Amino acid sequence: MGMKNLELIVGAFILMGGMALAFLALEVSGLSHQSSEQTYRIHAHFDNVGGLTVRAKVTMAGVIIGRVADIHLDQKTFSAVVEMDILKSVNHISRDSTAAILTAGLLGEKYIGISQGADEELLTEDSWIEDTQPALVLEELIGKFLFNKLNTPSNTQH
Amino acid sequence: MREWVQVLGRHGIQALKTLGVAGIFLFQTLWGRPRLKTALPLWIAQIYAIGVLSLMIMIVSGLFIGMVLALQGYNILTRYGSEQALGQMVALTLLRELGPVVTALLFAGRAGSALTAEIGLMKATEQLASMEMIGVDPLHRIVAPRFWAGVLCMPLLALIFSSVGVLGAYWVGVDWLGVDSGSFWANMQDSVIFQNDVMNGIIKSGVFGIVVTWISLFQGYDCIPTAEGISRATTRTVVYASLAVLGLDFLLTAVMFGG
Structure with a gap:
């Protein structure tokens, strides 16, 4: 086999490896989904994040509007602080909205559901959701049950 | 009792000695500035021999391992009504463990044993000695290109293995067993984190590449130059490389995902 052919085949092999990496990055780990869209950060205290x-x-309302970015413990109040990145396009969430930690199905994954409040003021970068x-x-x-x-x-016998 | 301790000591010293010789061997191989003009064609030829020729076995095994994972996982997950988590399970299993480890084991069997036999035969037919006679360092001319080719090919093969495995799982899970295509990908993308899972897989396979190629080359270079010696060295390559891969995998997993 000539050197030209050999180089061609090896080049194709390396290209194939690169394509596999791109596939794993884009399709399997969904790298494009998180970085492509602009977000703003909001915080909330929770008694228990489960x-x-x-x-x-x-x-x-069941539509994905963001992702949980970080979870840590607030050492002063001993409650959990959840940081959320919300899509910039969703910019009409009022300041007194409620955030609840919900479960998909009986044993499914946990997620956060936000329900709209009535306040005129809106959540912006670095604001806190009080009602959780x-x-x-x-x-x-x-x-408990x-x-x-x-x-x-x-109790009834007494 | 005294003799027993003595035997233990002898084996210990022997093992350490071999390890030291292997370390010096690797150091001498990598030491020195390679001349790009002469090294590059040798390197490319070795990538062809080590990587491209191993491609077929990697693709076929990746495909089948992905398909089997999907089939087995579906049977278990469907019992809990969570078969949509299939993509997540398959992708994490492949990226974190099976991709690097199975590729490294196959690599040791397919490419590592060939390297040992090739270099062993070169030694037995005194090609290495005659190279030294004409003033060419066999470590640079023969061993170094093979080493770098192995180090480059292992991660590439592992990446291809994982990708093909995911596609195989998609084929079985979605087209055959009827898992929803959307939730297959969405669950996968939710749980797989590029920096953690894909990058750690690449690091793992890079380490395995170094270790497997190193063991193969050293066994070939160090073998007793007879037909029996070469056959023993080849066997040792596969055994040592597999054990090293499995042991290192536990260590790396403990470091990466343990705490």
């Missing part, structure tokens, strides 16, 4: 993870969806609902932790619910069930018969 199983919420970074890059989880932020939705409004923590995640429903299934074990706690079951625990069992506790109530156990307590009710003994």
Whole structure:
């Protein structure tokens, strides 16, 4: 085989590797989706984030309007601070909107649902959502339910 | 008891000695400025022999591993009604573990054993010695191009392996088993993070490439120059390279995803 042919085949091989990398970056990890669109950052305190993870969806009426950017603990109030990147195109969320941590299906992934408030003032870069609902932790619910069930018969006997 | 300790010590010293010789071997191979004019054609020829000729086995195994993952994963996930997580499961498994590891194992079997046998035979027929006689350093002329070719080819092959695996899983999961195409990709893109998963996979396969090629070349260079010696060296290459890959994989995984 001539040197020209050899170089051609090796070039094609390296190109193929590059294409595989591009495929993994764009299609599999969806790199273009997060970087292409302009966002603004809002924050919210939650009593309990449950199983919420970074890059989880932020939705409004079921439509994805952003992603969770970061989750950390506020050392002063001992509540969780969730940072969200909201798409610039969604710019009419009022300041007294409610953010709740919801679950897709019974055992599905956690995401944040924002429901619109009534205030005239709007959320902008670096503003806080005050009204939040923590995640429903299934074990706690079951625990409370069992506790109530156990307590009710003994209460009635007194 | 004393003899037993002595045997242990002898083996320990022997192992350390071999490791040291292998380290010096690698250092001497990489030391010195390569002349680009002469090195580049040799390098390209080795990329062809090591990478391009291994492409077929990687594509076929990647395709089948992706398909089997989709089939098995679907059966388990459908029990919990979450078969839309199929894409996520397959992509993470391939990118983090199976892509780099299986590629490295196949690479050790397909390319590593060939390298050992080739260099071993060169040594047995005294080609390496005659090269030294005419003033050409066999480490630079023979070993270095093969080493760099192996280091470059391993990550490329692993990337191709993972991509083909994802496509195979897509084919089985979406076209055959009827998972929704949209949620297959969306779930995958939600959970796969480029910097963590794809980059760590590339780092892993780069490390495996270095280790597998190093072991193969050293075994060939170090072998006893007889027919039996070459066959033993080839076997050792596959065994040591596979063990090194699996052990290093645990270490790297613990560092990358452990804490």
